[in-house]
Amino acid sequence: MLGTGLIYVEEEYEKFEIAYNLGKKAWGFGYTTEAMQEVIKFAKEDLGIKEIMGRHAEENPASSKVLDKLGFLELQEWCQVQ
Numbered sequence: 001m002l003g004t005g006l007i008y009v010e011e012e013y014e015k016f017e018i019a020y021n022l023g024k025k026a027w028g029f030g031y032t033t034e035a036m037q038e039v040i041k042f043a044k045e046d047l048g049i050k051e052i053m054g055r056h057a058e059e060n061p062a063s064s065k066v067l068d069k070l071g072f073l074e075l076q077e078w079c080q081v082q
Contacts, residue, residue, distance in 0.1 A: 007043045
C-alpha cells in the first residue's frame, strides 16, 4: 500500500473534507493528485456532494500543490494553537 485517501464529514465545520497520506517512497510521482481526483469524482457523482474542503499544514508545501492541482481555492488561513 502506498498511502490513503478519503473524504469525511468535518463535523466542527459541517463540511466534507478530503484527507490523504502517502508513504515517503511514493512522493513526487503524482499518486496523491491522481487518487484524490477519483475520490472527489466519486463524492460529486455518486454521493452528490457539492462542496469539499481541504487543508494542509503550512510546513508541507507539497500538500498545498496537490490542493492547487485539484482546483481548490484558498479561502482562508487556519491557525491551531496547542
